Amino acid sequence: MRVLKYLGFLIVLIAGIAGISWWNARPPIVEVVAPYRGSAAEVVYATAVVEPVRWAKVTSIIRERITSLCGCEGMEVAKGDQLAELDSGDARATLAELEARQVLAKSDRQRAMQLLERRVVSQQVYDKAQSELIRVNAMIAAQKERLRDYSIVAPMDGVILRQDGSVGEVAEPGDVLFWIGQPQPLQLIAEVNEEDIPKVVKGQKALIKADAFPNRDLMATVSRITPMGDPVLKNYRVYLDLPDDTPLRIGMTAEINIVTAEESDTLLLPLAAFDGANVQAIAEDNTVSLLQVDTGIRGTRAVEVLDGVDPNSRIVFPYNSDLKAGQTVRTEAGKQP
Structure with missing residues (x-):
């Protein structure tokens, strides 16, 4: 009986191990999507501040x-x-003192002139009095200008x-x-990374996301780009014109996506299906193959497919680096992005 009991336990153990091995050996399940048609847009992201086109800061130049x-x-x-x-109390006191000196200087010059005419003093004495008056007059003019x-x-x-x-x-x-x-017109001033600035040109449209207007579709247009970037922050200043009816207010901040390239009704695949330019396709026999795809516009969610796959292809989504070429898998439809 003891032998039969051990034999039965051994049979159950072997069956369990075989079952586990069979379960682990099953082909993995992967989600697949098919290329779909839609609009592709390449964008450059930046943060921006709303400012008037014409404005100025007014400061004091004195303490x-x-x-x-x-x-x-x-x-x-x-x-x-x-x-x-x-x-301006001290400044006006200084002016009053200079004006008193001016009265004295005029009196000294007049007296020197009279004495010179009577040949009591030399020309040098008169010239000195005249020079002092000119100097005081200049100091008064400078002080009046300073009072402004x-x-x-x-x-x-x-x-x-x-x-x-x-x-x-x-x-x-x-x-x-x-x-x-001036309250109108308004503009956005954005800071664009130096890696992205070559893509940005005058006339491009930008999509605006503002916390104050979460449900509004807001637009702006690139008007000019500063020729010199900031070597420390590694960005360039980009100015964007806002329409006259914009609800944005001066001083508001916004996130913008400048549309640098756009294509409508083109073949697309989700960005997450790519590893560089490669995708994983599932053949009719459910084996994995690695395809290199010729791509166009690479957006934030989707990539334009120019060549390499057709609309009936089944593409692994997202890309799974654990899969090997030729490996057999089981598939289920993924959620179309």
Whole structure:
């Protein structure tokens, strides 16, 4: 009985091992897709900021305390309108002192002239008095010109897009106090990687994705490309014109895809089906073969097929590097992208 029991256990064990071996030896299941017809587009991705075409930053060129601000954010202003005033007390005191010196210099010159006419003093004394008056006059002119720096005015007609700073704060040279510009037209300024910039040319369309308008199809057109790139960031600045009816606002950020090439009604395969230019095709006997495909436009989701496969081909999707040429597989239809 013990022998029969061991024999039965051995038979069950052998059957189990055989079953596992048969299961593991079954051909693997792969998903396949067929080439399909559609539109192919090659795009260049970039991030961009909305700005007016015509605008300017208004800054102070001196370090001084702010004594008044126009409070005109969002309002229209004309070129030359005063926007802010800086504390000019010391500068005006200096001007008053120079003007007092001017009065004295004029008096000295007049007295020197009279004495020269009476031949009491030499020509040199008169020339010295005249020179002093000229010097003081020049200093007064320079000081009056310097006083203009204490009054900050609009450099152009436009709308005050933004106002910074407060009365009582010290304005530092270069600090932006006002952004002024024309609300229309608007443009996008994008930073494009130097590897992609050769594909971008004037007139190309760009698709815009903005968080503020997730369900809107927004467009822009490439208008110009900066000739010199940034060697540190390795990108180039690209300007894109926005239509007049764009809902985008100044200062908004957006993601853009510049369409650099486009083909309609062409044969496509999903990008994930490729390993470089190669795809894995399934023959009628369900064996794997490696095909090299002549491709065209390579988009973010699909690749244009020019030659190498036909519409009836069964292509492994996604590409499976574990499969070998000649290997037998079982197939099931993959989800068409």
